[in-house]
Amino acid sequence: MIPVAFDYLRPTGVDEAVAALAEAGDEAKILAGGQSLLPVLRLRLSAPSVLVDLGGVAELRGVREEGDFLAIGAMTTHDEVASSPLVRRFAPLLATMAATIGDRQVRHRGTLGGSLAHADPAADLPAAAATLQARYVLAGPSGRRVVTAADFAVGLFTTALADDEVLVEVQVPKVEGWGSHYEKFHRVVQAWAIVGVAAMVRRSDGGIESARVTLTNMGPTALRATAVEQALAGCAAEPAAIAEACMAAAEGTSPRDDVTASAEYRRHLVRVLTGRAVAAAAGV
Template identity: 60%
Template sequence: MIPAPFDYVAPSTVDEAISALSEAGEDAKVLAGGQSLLPVLRMRLAAPSTVVDLGKIAELRGVREDGDTLVVGAMTTHYDVQRDPLIAEHAALVRAATDTVADPQIRHRGTFGGAIAHADPAGDLLAPVLALDCELVLAGPGGRRTVPAGEFFQDLFTTALAPDELLVEVRVPKHTGWHAHYEKFNRVAQAWSMVAVAVTVRTDGGGIAEARVALTNMGATPVRATAVEAALVGAPASADTVRAAAEHAAEGTNPAVDGNADAEFRKHLARVLTGRALTAAIG
């Protein structure tokens, strides 16, 4: 299908983009990599009055250090995140999850911030962002504000972004030396996750000193598996510890029922995949 008519704006600065959104009102849509928006427009599931293309805003690209934090520009492509040495050294979980996103063609076009702002509960970057306690920097007419990941994802495809705000960067706390793994289950290669688990742990002297675990597609938003984390911290890094902790993975979740799986099967997958992810991360 052909999209409904809309006005097109391609600003070169963040301020220009915010002005364009403010002028267009709630019917505007932001175009980042376009891998989620363009199919929606073609199917006429959305008919915005204005599309604001961020592709010319150079300041929104790249990865840099800021003390104990990595700052990832919202328009940084998945391909660039995969290959960035700072990500590899300090945010192994982000690298592991990004490796599973769709296919190489989409990873060259899709953007880190675009995937997060889209807030698809089956998306592969939301759970890692939640697990790592990332902060999202939003820019609007009143300036910039920082929102913790736990408050950013509010409901199905719904975030803390106001209609006249942009996600401009993601602040990722460094987890240098932590072990990480992203375990994903889907019907076919490169498909959306039916369920996935993001795990990063810090070991010390044969024991688990710290753990972060989050689940993909186990609710309307990514879910932090706090019961699993509590069962891991202070325990020996052993197969018995992993098995016991993984049994808590589905606690507090509310998975959807669809053509791929019912809720009970997704809960079963969460437990199995958490065990696999922990085993792979701890080694």
């Protein structure tokens, strides 16, 4: 199909983009990499009157160090995130996950900010942001504000972004001394995850000192598996103990039934995948 007619704007700065959004109101849509938006437009599931293309805003691209965290521009592509030496060193979980998204074409066009702002529960990157305890910098008519990953995604395809705000960058705390791994199950390589698990583990004295575990596609947003995290604290770093702790992975989740999997199958998968992800992150 062909999208409905719309006005096309290509600002060159964040302030210009914010002004365009403020003028258009809720009739506008932001175009980042377009990997999610363009199919929706073609199917006429979305019919904006104004499309604001951020591709010309140079300040929204790139990775840089800012003290204790990395600042990653919202228009930085998945491939750039995956190949960045800084991300590989200080946030390897994010680099690993970015490298698994879609296929090569998607990774070269899709953007970090676009994926996070789209807030698809089956997307990989929200789980990485939650596990890494990232922060999002949002720019609007009143200036800039910072929102934590835990508060950014508020529901299915819904975020804390206002209609007149732009996601500028993602601030990721540097992590050292943690093992990390992302495990996901999907039908084919390019498909969305039926279930995914992001895990970070810090070991001490032969055991697990602390762990962070976040689940993909087990609810309307990425979910921290707090019951697993609590069970892993002080747990022996050996397969049987980890597997037992990870049996709590489905607690507090609300998976859906769809054409790819039933809710019960997802609950089974998340227990298995969480055990694998934690074991790999712990190096056992």
